[in-house]
Amino acid sequence: MSTLVTGIAELVTNDPSVGEGPLGVLTDAAIVVADGAVAWVGPGSAAPAADRRIDVGGRAVLPGFVDSHAHLVFAGDRAAEFEARMSGARYDGGGIGTTVAATRAASDEVLRGRLRGLVAEMRAQGTTTVEIKSGYGLTVEDEARALRLAAEVTPETTFLGAHVVPAEYAGRTDDYVALVTGPMLEACAPHARWIDVFCEPASAHAFDGDATRTVLTAGRAAGLDLRVHANQLSAGPGVRLAVELGAASADHCTHLTEADVDALAGGSTVATLLPGVEFSTRSPYPDARRLLAAGVTVALATDCNPGSCFTSSMAFCVALAVREMRMTPTEAVWAATAGGAAALRRPDVGHLRPGARADLAVLDAPSYRHLAYRPGVPIVRALDVPDR
Ligand SMILES: [Zn+2]
DSSP states (O other), rough: EEEEHHHEEEEESOOOTTSSTTTTTEEEEEEEEEEEEEEEEEEGGOOOOOOOEEEEEEEEEEEEEEEOOOOOOOSSSHHHHHHHHHEEEEEEEEHHHHHHHHHHSSSSSHHHHHHHHHHHHHTTTTTTEEEEEEEEEOOOOHHHHHHHHHHTTTTTEEEEESSOOGGGGGTHHHHHHHHIIIIIIHHHHGGEEEEEEOOOSSSSBBBBBBHHHHHHHHEEEEETTTEEEESSSSOOSHHHHHHHTTSEEEEEOOOOHHHHHHHHHHHSEEEEHHHHHHHTOOOOOOOHHHHHHHTTOOOOOOOOBTTTTTOHHHHHHHHHHHHHHHHHHHHHHHHHIIHHHHHHHTSSSOSSSSHHHHHEESSSSTTTTTHSSTTOOOOEEEEEOOOO
Protein backbone atom coordinates (compact mmCIF):
# COMPACT_ATOMS: atom_id res chain seq x y z
CA MET A 1 0.00 0.00 0.00
CA SER A 2 1.48 3.39 -1.02
CA THR A 3 0.45 6.86 0.10
CA LEU A 4 1.09 10.15 -1.68
CA VAL A 5 1.37 13.16 0.63
CA THR A 6 0.65 16.38 -1.28
CA GLY A 7 0.07 20.04 -0.49
CA ILE A 8 3.47 20.35 1.23
CA ALA A 9 4.38 24.06 1.16
CA GLU A 10 7.89 23.26 2.38
CA LEU A 11 9.50 19.85 2.71
CA VAL A 12 12.63 19.49 4.86
CA THR A 13 14.47 16.42 3.55
CA ASN A 14 17.90 16.94 5.18
CA ASP A 15 19.27 15.88 1.81
CA PRO A 16 21.16 18.82 0.27
CA SER A 17 21.37 16.96 -3.05
CA VAL A 18 17.60 17.21 -3.64
CA GLY A 19 16.76 20.63 -2.17
CA GLU A 20 18.05 23.95 -0.96
CA GLY A 21 20.65 24.43 1.77
CA PRO A 22 21.75 22.03 4.50
CA LEU A 23 18.11 21.06 5.16
CA GLY A 24 17.53 20.12 1.50
CA VAL A 25 14.32 22.15 1.40
CA LEU A 26 11.84 21.62 -1.44
CA THR A 27 8.85 23.95 -1.91
CA ASP A 28 5.45 22.83 -3.26
CA ALA A 29 6.59 19.29 -2.73
CA ALA A 30 5.15 15.81 -2.43
CA ILE A 31 6.35 12.58 -0.89
CA VAL A 32 5.38 8.96 -1.49
CA VAL A 33 5.45 6.46 1.37
CA ALA A 34 5.25 2.71 0.83
CA ASP A 35 5.63 -0.12 3.31
CA GLY A 36 6.67 2.24 6.08
CA ALA A 37 9.50 3.83 4.09
CA VAL A 38 9.99 6.91 1.93
CA ALA A 39 9.69 5.81 -1.70
CA TRP A 40 9.88 9.13 -3.56
CA VAL A 41 10.29 12.87 -2.89
CA GLY A 42 10.04 15.72 -5.38
CA PRO A 43 7.95 18.57 -6.73
CA GLY A 44 4.21 18.17 -6.32
CA SER A 45 3.75 18.67 -10.07
CA ALA A 46 5.81 15.55 -10.79
CA ALA A 47 4.30 13.29 -8.14
CA PRO A 48 3.65 9.70 -9.21
CA ALA A 49 0.35 7.96 -8.58
CA ALA A 50 -0.21 6.06 -5.32
CA ASP A 51 -2.91 3.93 -3.74
CA ARG A 52 -3.99 6.70 -1.42
CA ARG A 53 -3.52 10.43 -1.03
CA ILE A 54 -3.20 12.76 1.97
CA ASP A 55 -3.33 16.53 1.31
CA VAL A 56 -1.70 18.54 4.10
CA GLY A 57 -3.08 21.81 2.73
CA GLY A 58 -0.02 24.08 2.52
CA ARG A 59 1.74 22.94 5.66
CA ALA A 60 5.45 22.25 6.17
CA VAL A 61 6.62 18.65 6.58
CA LEU A 62 9.93 17.61 8.10
CA PRO A 63 11.54 14.40 9.36
CA GLY A 64 10.13 13.45 12.76
CA PHE A 65 12.31 14.68 15.61
CA VAL A 66 14.95 12.26 16.90
CA ASP A 67 15.14 12.79 20.67
CA SER A 68 18.41 11.04 21.49
CA HIS A 69 18.37 11.64 25.27
CA ALA A 70 15.45 10.96 27.60
CA HIS A 71 14.76 9.35 30.97
CA LEU A 72 11.16 8.14 30.82
CA VAL A 73 10.97 5.14 33.18
CA PHE A 74 10.17 6.63 36.57
CA ALA A 75 7.44 7.24 39.11
CA GLY A 76 6.60 10.33 41.14
CA ASP A 77 7.54 13.89 40.30
CA ARG A 78 9.81 16.62 41.66
CA ALA A 79 7.69 19.72 41.28
CA ALA A 80 8.59 20.81 44.81
CA GLU A 81 12.31 20.53 44.01
CA PHE A 82 11.73 22.62 40.88
CA GLU A 83 9.95 25.25 42.92
CA ALA A 84 12.80 25.30 45.46
CA ARG A 85 15.33 25.68 42.64
CA MET A 86 13.41 28.56 41.13
CA SER A 87 13.53 30.10 44.61
CA GLY A 88 17.33 29.89 44.67
CA ALA A 89 18.35 26.30 45.54
CA ARG A 90 21.22 24.95 43.40
CA TYR A 91 20.97 21.81 41.21
CA ASP A 92 23.65 19.17 41.98
CA GLY A 93 22.04 15.91 40.87
CA GLY A 94 21.10 14.95 44.43
CA GLY A 95 17.33 14.94 43.88
CA ILE A 96 17.65 11.85 41.66
CA GLY A 97 17.47 9.77 44.86
CA THR A 98 13.87 10.91 45.37
CA THR A 99 12.88 9.50 41.99
CA VAL A 100 14.83 6.28 42.66
CA ALA A 101 12.79 5.62 45.81
CA ALA A 102 9.47 6.29 44.04
CA THR A 103 10.46 4.17 41.03
CA ARG A 104 11.53 1.16 43.10
CA ALA A 105 8.21 1.28 44.95
CA ALA A 106 6.09 1.45 41.77
CA SER A 107 4.46 -1.50 40.03
CA ASP A 108 5.28 -2.45 36.43
CA GLU A 109 1.81 -1.19 35.45
CA VAL A 110 2.41 2.24 36.95
CA LEU A 111 5.82 2.57 35.27
CA ARG A 112 4.51 1.28 31.94
CA GLY A 113 1.55 3.67 32.03
CA ARG A 114 3.75 6.68 32.71
CA LEU A 115 6.28 5.63 30.07
CA ARG A 116 3.67 5.08 27.37
CA GLY A 117 1.98 8.34 28.25
CA LEU A 118 5.23 10.26 27.80
CA VAL A 119 6.04 8.55 24.50
CA ALA A 120 2.54 9.44 23.24
CA GLU A 121 3.04 13.02 24.44
CA MET A 122 6.29 13.17 22.45
CA ARG A 123 4.71 11.77 19.31
CA ALA A 124 1.91 14.32 19.59
CA GLN A 125 4.69 16.94 19.45
CA GLY A 126 6.49 15.52 16.41
CA THR A 127 9.02 13.12 17.96
CA THR A 128 9.15 9.78 16.15
CA THR A 129 12.37 8.29 17.58
CA VAL A 130 13.29 8.44 21.25
CA GLU A 131 16.19 7.03 23.25
CA ILE A 132 15.18 5.91 26.76
CA LYS A 133 17.55 5.33 29.67
CA SER A 134 17.26 3.31 32.83
CA GLY A 135 18.86 4.88 35.90
CA TYR A 136 16.10 5.24 38.48
CA GLY A 137 16.20 1.61 39.65
CA LEU A 138 19.87 1.21 40.62
CA THR A 139 19.43 -2.40 41.74
CA VAL A 140 19.96 -5.39 39.47
CA GLU A 141 16.23 -6.15 39.30
CA ASP A 142 15.02 -2.56 39.03
CA GLU A 143 17.46 -1.58 36.28
CA ALA A 144 16.63 -4.71 34.25
CA ARG A 145 12.92 -3.99 34.74
CA ALA A 146 13.31 -0.40 33.48
CA LEU A 147 15.08 -1.60 30.34
CA ARG A 148 12.54 -4.36 29.66
CA LEU A 149 9.78 -1.74 29.82
CA ALA A 150 11.73 0.75 27.67
CA ALA A 151 12.35 -1.95 25.05
CA GLU A 152 8.57 -2.29 24.64
CA VAL A 153 8.46 1.20 23.14
CA THR A 154 11.87 1.86 21.49
CA PRO A 155 14.92 -0.01 20.17
CA GLU A 156 17.10 2.81 21.57
CA THR A 157 17.46 1.59 25.14
CA THR A 158 20.33 2.71 27.35
CA PHE A 159 21.64 1.09 30.52
CA LEU A 160 22.37 3.91 33.00
CA GLY A 161 23.07 1.98 36.19
CA ALA A 162 25.86 4.55 36.71
CA HIS A 163 23.40 7.44 37.01
CA VAL A 164 24.11 8.20 40.69
CA VAL A 165 25.48 6.17 43.58
CA PRO A 166 22.34 5.01 45.42
CA ALA A 167 21.92 5.89 49.11
CA GLU A 168 22.65 2.35 50.31
CA TYR A 169 26.11 2.58 48.68
CA ALA A 170 26.94 6.06 50.04
CA GLY A 171 30.70 6.29 50.58
CA ARG A 172 31.22 2.97 48.77
CA THR A 173 31.37 4.06 45.14
CA ASP A 174 33.88 1.32 44.24
CA ASP A 175 31.50 -1.37 45.51
CA TYR A 176 28.64 0.13 43.51
CA VAL A 177 30.77 0.30 40.34
CA ALA A 178 31.57 -3.40 40.86
CA LEU A 179 27.83 -4.12 41.02
CA VAL A 180 27.13 -2.04 37.89
CA THR A 181 29.91 -3.69 35.88
CA GLY A 182 29.11 -7.17 37.24
CA PRO A 183 25.65 -8.61 37.93
CA MET A 184 23.75 -5.47 36.91
CA LEU A 185 25.41 -5.27 33.50
CA GLU A 186 24.84 -8.97 32.97
CA ALA A 187 21.12 -8.61 33.72
CA CYS A 188 20.70 -5.41 31.69
CA ALA A 189 22.82 -5.94 28.57
CA PRO A 190 20.26 -8.23 26.86
CA HIS A 191 17.68 -5.40 26.97
CA ALA A 192 19.98 -2.50 26.07
CA ARG A 193 21.68 -1.15 22.96
CA TRP A 194 23.72 1.51 24.80
CA ILE A 195 25.51 2.12 28.08
CA ASP A 196 25.80 5.59 29.63
CA VAL A 197 27.44 7.13 32.71
CA PHE A 198 26.74 10.40 34.56
CA CYS A 199 30.39 11.50 34.56
CA GLU A 200 30.54 14.50 36.88
CA PRO A 201 33.34 14.84 39.43
CA ALA A 202 31.69 18.09 40.60
CA SER A 203 28.65 16.18 41.90
CA ALA A 204 28.96 14.16 45.10
CA HIS A 205 26.38 11.76 43.66
CA ALA A 206 27.83 11.00 40.21
CA PHE A 207 31.01 9.35 38.85
CA ASP A 208 34.58 10.52 38.23
CA GLY A 209 36.69 9.81 35.16
CA ASP A 210 38.17 6.54 36.43
CA ALA A 211 34.79 5.08 37.37
CA THR A 212 33.34 6.26 34.04
CA ARG A 213 36.12 4.54 32.10
CA THR A 214 35.62 1.33 34.10
CA VAL A 215 31.86 1.25 33.45
CA LEU A 216 32.09 2.14 29.74
CA THR A 217 34.85 -0.38 29.11
CA ALA A 218 32.82 -3.14 30.79
CA GLY A 219 29.74 -2.13 28.80
CA ARG A 220 31.60 -2.31 25.53
CA ALA A 221 32.92 -5.78 26.44
CA ALA A 222 29.28 -6.80 26.99
CA GLY A 223 28.39 -5.64 23.47
CA LEU A 224 26.91 -2.23 24.25
CA ASP A 225 27.75 1.01 22.44
CA LEU A 226 28.68 4.09 24.43
CA ARG A 227 27.21 7.49 25.32
CA VAL A 228 28.18 9.78 28.20
CA HIS A 229 26.56 12.47 30.38
CA ALA A 230 29.55 14.78 30.11
CA ASN A 231 30.59 18.23 31.32
CA GLN A 232 27.17 19.30 32.61
CA LEU A 233 28.19 20.95 35.88
CA SER A 234 31.95 21.39 35.34
CA ALA A 235 34.69 20.94 32.74
CA GLY A 236 35.37 17.38 33.86
CA PRO A 237 36.91 14.49 31.93
CA GLY A 238 33.64 13.24 30.36
CA VAL A 239 33.92 14.74 26.90
CA ARG A 240 37.52 13.67 26.34
CA LEU A 241 36.75 10.15 27.59
CA ALA A 242 33.74 9.95 25.28
CA VAL A 243 35.87 10.86 22.27
CA GLU A 244 38.77 8.61 23.31
CA LEU A 245 36.49 5.59 23.77
CA GLY A 246 34.55 6.28 20.55
CA ALA A 247 31.21 7.07 22.20
CA ALA A 248 28.41 7.97 19.79
CA SER A 249 27.57 11.06 21.80
CA ALA A 250 28.74 13.30 24.63
CA ASP A 251 25.62 14.84 26.16
CA HIS A 252 25.26 18.25 27.87
CA CYS A 253 28.69 19.77 26.93
CA THR A 254 27.83 22.83 29.01
CA HIS A 255 31.33 23.46 30.40
CA LEU A 256 34.03 22.88 27.78
CA THR A 257 37.75 23.60 27.68
CA GLU A 258 39.66 24.28 24.48
CA ALA A 259 40.96 20.69 24.66
CA ASP A 260 37.37 19.37 24.86
CA VAL A 261 36.33 21.28 21.74
CA ASP A 262 39.46 20.14 19.90
CA ALA A 263 38.77 16.53 20.90
CA LEU A 264 35.17 16.71 19.65
CA ALA A 265 36.29 18.36 16.41
CA GLY A 266 38.89 15.67 15.81
CA GLY A 267 36.69 12.67 16.66
CA SER A 268 33.39 11.14 15.58
CA THR A 269 31.49 11.81 18.82
CA VAL A 270 28.38 13.99 18.47
CA ALA A 271 27.93 16.85 20.96
CA THR A 272 24.32 16.59 22.15
CA LEU A 273 23.07 19.83 23.71
CA LEU A 274 20.15 19.76 26.14
CA PRO A 275 19.13 23.41 26.55
CA GLY A 276 15.93 22.49 28.37
CA VAL A 277 18.15 21.55 31.32
CA GLU A 278 19.81 24.95 31.46
CA PHE A 279 16.37 26.54 31.15
CA SER A 280 14.91 24.43 33.97
CA THR A 281 17.93 24.72 36.27
CA ARG A 282 18.50 28.40 35.44
CA SER A 283 22.08 27.72 34.34
CA PRO A 284 24.30 29.17 31.61
CA TYR A 285 23.70 27.55 28.21
CA PRO A 286 26.32 25.55 26.28
CA ASP A 287 28.35 27.49 23.71
CA ALA A 288 26.79 26.03 20.57
CA ARG A 289 28.45 28.59 18.29
CA ARG A 290 31.90 27.57 19.47
CA LEU A 291 31.14 23.91 18.70
CA LEU A 292 29.64 24.68 15.30
CA ALA A 293 32.57 26.94 14.41
CA ALA A 294 34.95 24.08 15.23
CA GLY A 295 33.05 21.76 12.89
CA VAL A 296 31.57 19.54 15.63
CA THR A 297 28.36 17.65 14.82
CA VAL A 298 25.70 19.06 17.16
CA ALA A 299 22.44 17.35 18.18
CA LEU A 300 19.57 18.70 20.27
CA ALA A 301 17.56 16.54 22.68
CA THR A 302 15.13 17.12 25.55
CA ASP A 303 16.73 15.14 28.42
CA CYS A 304 13.10 14.70 29.50
CA ASN A 305 13.30 13.62 33.16
CA PRO A 306 11.42 14.45 36.36
CA GLY A 307 14.25 16.44 37.94
CA SER A 308 16.44 18.75 35.88
CA CYS A 309 14.14 19.16 32.85
CA PHE A 310 10.60 17.86 32.58
CA THR A 311 9.82 18.89 29.01
CA SER A 312 9.03 16.41 26.25
CA SER A 313 8.97 19.10 23.56
CA MET A 314 11.68 19.10 20.91
CA ALA A 315 10.09 22.24 19.43
CA PHE A 316 10.71 24.01 22.74
CA CYS A 317 14.37 22.90 22.61
CA VAL A 318 14.64 24.20 19.03
CA ALA A 319 13.26 27.55 20.18
CA LEU A 320 15.74 27.66 23.09
CA ALA A 321 18.62 26.73 20.80
CA VAL A 322 17.77 29.63 18.52
CA ARG A 323 16.94 32.21 21.18
CA GLU A 324 19.46 31.28 23.88
CA MET A 325 22.32 29.51 22.06
CA ARG A 326 22.24 31.61 18.88
CA MET A 327 21.84 28.65 16.55
CA THR A 328 20.09 29.55 13.31
CA PRO A 329 16.64 27.99 12.76
CA THR A 330 18.28 25.85 10.07
CA GLU A 331 21.01 24.61 12.43
CA ALA A 332 18.54 23.91 15.22
CA VAL A 333 16.10 21.95 13.05
CA TRP A 334 18.98 19.94 11.57
CA ALA A 335 20.33 19.21 15.08
CA ALA A 336 16.88 18.05 16.28
CA THR A 337 16.46 15.63 13.36
CA ALA A 338 19.65 14.61 11.50
CA GLY A 339 21.80 15.49 14.51
CA GLY A 340 19.80 13.22 16.79
CA ALA A 341 20.03 10.44 14.21
CA ALA A 342 23.83 10.87 14.14
CA ALA A 343 23.92 10.73 17.94
CA LEU A 344 22.09 7.38 17.77
CA ARG A 345 24.01 6.19 14.69
CA ARG A 346 20.74 5.64 12.88
CA PRO A 347 21.07 6.03 9.10
CA ASP A 348 17.34 5.32 8.59
CA VAL A 349 15.85 8.30 10.49
CA GLY A 350 16.40 12.06 10.68
CA HIS A 351 16.09 12.58 6.91
CA LEU A 352 13.59 11.88 4.14
CA ARG A 353 15.70 10.38 1.36
CA PRO A 354 14.12 7.38 -0.37
CA GLY A 355 14.64 4.37 1.87
CA ALA A 356 14.32 6.32 5.12
CA ARG A 357 11.69 5.31 7.64
CA ALA A 358 8.45 7.13 6.89
CA ASP A 359 8.69 9.18 10.08
CA LEU A 360 7.09 12.50 9.20
CA ALA A 361 6.23 15.53 11.27
CA VAL A 362 3.80 18.16 10.03
CA LEU A 363 3.54 21.80 11.09
CA ASP A 364 0.42 23.92 11.27
CA ALA A 365 2.55 26.53 9.51
CA PRO A 366 4.10 26.96 6.06
CA SER A 367 7.78 26.82 7.11
CA TYR A 368 10.12 25.04 9.54
CA ARG A 369 11.16 28.53 10.74
CA HIS A 370 7.89 28.72 12.67
CA LEU A 371 9.22 26.12 15.16
CA ALA A 372 11.43 28.82 16.70
CA TYR A 373 9.30 31.78 15.60
CA ARG A 374 6.23 30.53 17.51
CA PRO A 375 7.67 29.31 20.85
CA GLY A 376 5.32 27.39 23.09
CA VAL A 377 2.62 27.04 20.45
CA PRO A 378 1.67 23.41 19.68
CA ILE A 379 2.07 23.58 15.90
CA VAL A 380 3.98 20.33 15.29
CA ARG A 381 2.85 16.70 15.47
CA ALA A 382 3.81 13.36 13.99
CA LEU A 383 1.92 12.66 10.75
CA ASP A 384 0.22 9.28 10.80
CA VAL A 385 0.58 7.65 7.40
CA PRO A 386 -1.34 4.36 7.38
CA ASP A 387 0.73 1.61 5.77
CA ARG A 388 -2.00 -0.93 5.23
ZN1 LIG B 1 20.19 12.87 31.13
